[in-house]
Amino acid sequence: MTTLETATDTARPTLPALFTGFLKIGMMGFGGVGPVARHIIVAERNWLDDRGYAELMGICQALPGANTVNAAVMLGDRFRGAVGALTCVFALMAMPLLSLVAIANLYDAVSNHPLAQVALTGAAASAAGLILGTAARLLSHAGLARWAWIMAAAAFLAVGILRLPMLPALLVLVPLSLAAATLGARRI
Amino acid sequence: MERGVFAQLFVTFGIISLMAIGGATAVVPEVHRQMVDVLSWMDAPTFARLFAIAQTAPGPNVMIASILGWHVAGTPGLLVATAAFMLPSSLLALACSRGLQRFSGNRMVQVTTLALVPIALGLMLASGIVAALAADAGLVGFAITAATMVVTYRSKVNPLVPMALGTVAYVALWSVGLA
Numbered sequence: 001m002t003t004l005e006t007a008t009d010t011a012r013p014t015l016p017a018l019f020t021g022f023l024k025i026g027m028m029g030f031g032g033v034g035p036v037a038r039h040i041i042v043a044e045r046n047w048l049d050d051r052g053y054a055e056l057m058g059i060c061q062a063l064p065g066a067n068t069v070n071a072a073v074m075l076g077d078r079f080r081g082a083v084g085a086l087t088c089v090f091a092l093m094a095m096p097l098l099s100l101v102a103i104a105n106l107y108d109a110v111s112n113h114p115l116a117q118v119a120l121t122g123a124a125a126s127a128a129g130l131i132l133g134t135a136a137r138l139l140s141h142a143g144l145a146r147w148a149w150i151m152a153a154a155a156f157l158a159v160g161i162l163r164l165p166m167l168p169a170l171l172v173l174v175p176l177s178l179a180a181a182t183l184g185a186r187r188i
Numbered sequence: 189m190e191r192g193v194f195a196q197l198f199v200t201f202g203i204i205s206l207m208a209i210g211g212a213t214a215v216v217p218e219v220h221r222q223m224v225d226v227l228s229w230m231d232a233p234t235f236a237r238l239f240a241i242a243q244t245a246p247g248p249n250v251m252i253a254s255i256l257g258w259h260v261a262g263t264p265g266l267l268v269a270t271a272a273f274m275l276p277s278s279l280l281a282l283a284c285s286r287g288l289q290r291f292s293g294n295r296m297v298q299v300t301t302l303a304l305v306p307i308a309l310g311l312m313l314a315s316g317i318v319a320a321l322a323a324d325a326g327l328v329g330f331a332i333t334a335a336t337m338v339v340t341y342r343s344k345v346n347p348l349v350p351m352a353l354g355t356v357a358y359v360a361l362w363s364v365g366l367a
Contacts, residue, residue: 026247033248062300063284064208065277066248073278074285085282089274096247097254097270103245104258104266111237115359118367122332122358124236124323126351127243129333131213132316133340133350139309140341148302152310159217160314166207166218173307174209181303 012079013047015087021045022072022091033068033092047075068092147180193261194268196227201253201272208277210308212249216315219252220322229260236322244351250274325358328367332358 013021021040028036041047048056060070069089076088110116144152151173158169200222208215216239223229230238238259242252250273257269320333332354339350361367 028246033246058301059284059297060281061210062297062304063277063281064206065274065281066208066211066250068248069250069274069278070281073281077282077285082282085278089278093247093270093274096245096251097266100242100245100247100251100254101258101263101266103241104255107237107241118362119355119359120237120240121233121323121325121329122355122362122367123240123244123351124233125320125325125329125332125358126336126354127240128236128316128320128323129336129354130243130340130347130351131216131312131319132333133337134213134347135309135312135316136337136341138312142305142309144306144309148306151303152306152313155307155310156313156317159311160317163217163221163318165221166215166311167203170207170209170307174303177303177307178300181299184302 011046013045015080015084017045018076018080018084018088019091021047022076022088023095025068025072026092027095037068037071041071041075047079145184147184148177151177151180194264197257197260197265197269198272200227201257201269202276204253205273205276206280208273209304209311212252212273213315214308214311216252217311217318219256220318223256224322230256232322233324234259236319236324239319239322240351244348326367328358328361 021044025033025037025040038053042050042053056071056074057067059074060067063070069092072088072092073085076084076086078084080087107120111120139152142148155169155173158164158173159166204215204218204222207218220232220235224232224235235256238255239252242249242255245251245255250270253273254266254270258266261268316337320330323329323333325332335357336350336354339345339353340347358367
């Protein structure tokens with residue numbers, strides 16, 4: 001942590017630099033911002049080295065919310081305080097939201113057309129497959145322990161099949177999983 | 189009335205924000221439950237279509253909240269839902285960013301991640317099932333979902349590719365009277 005801070009202190013990015021960097025991440029992230037974010041933060045702008053980025057992502061993944069949004073908040077705050085965090089989030093969301101408004105208006109214009117209805121139904125079925133495929137790939141590569149498979153199955157059953165409200169489900173599952181992870185980590 | 193909608197959007201997405209373990213994809217079942225069942229703001233197929241549109245737009249997947257907010261209350265609704273969905277989790281990230289620099293709770297982060305990854309993945313799978321059922325596209329729809337799933341699982345192409353292929357395939361099957 002200390003080496004990381006001294007390294008970044010010498011080249012603390014300015015607010016405009018943070019703004020343009022995250023504007024670019026937001027603009028280029030068609031079909032997922034993760035890879036683009038890594039490229040710009042590590043390779044293009046040198047804001048973090050690989051280890052620093054992995055560390056940042058590790059924390060982001062342990063927090064609720066989109067990883068890239070959390071990364072924008074944390075990097076912005078680390079370099080330029082609360083104003084920096086706000087700048088990064090605003091820059092990240094500006095272009096995606098503008099294009100979403102354009103897409104939404106297009107949807108409004110065509111959504112009553114029968115062919116558009118069919119296409120949107122097809123898109124909805126495909127989008128579901130996309131999520132399922134991504135989840136399946138991540139599950140197969142995660143190398144989960146047996147307790148972790150049980151937690152994953154319990155979360156899937158509770159929320160996906162039984163359709164329980166998520167808040168009470170998480171209030172049971174998260175503490176259980178934390179306990180299992182703590183015990184599991186101690187054994188290693 | 190208008191005011192009530194914005195307040196409801198803010199509260200609903202604000203609470204869901206803190207449940208988004210591993211990102212917005214995890215909370216699709218809860219967002220669906222709120223929009224369709226609890227608040228009756230749209231039917232399931234509309235939800236599935238808006239979700240698909242959010243998937244095709246560039247940017248972080250928090251935009252599922254944006255497009256639903258837009259559907260419910262136009263551009264102001266979009267802004268309220270987006271802000272509500274991002275604010276609680278961002279404030280938590282800010283607090284952790286400052287706290288962790290002081291305490292360097294590396295160990296805690298590791299255990300938390302270890303605990304949350306399986307839940308996030310189980311929820312993601314649940315999101316896929318909920319979205320597939322909401323799409324209400326019949327047997328052909330399930331076939332398209334399954335095919336897109338296999339392509340996404342097997343190859344690392346840009347997600348827009350299987351999505352475009354699935355959509356074209358569905359339209360083609362519909363035009364010959366199969367869907």
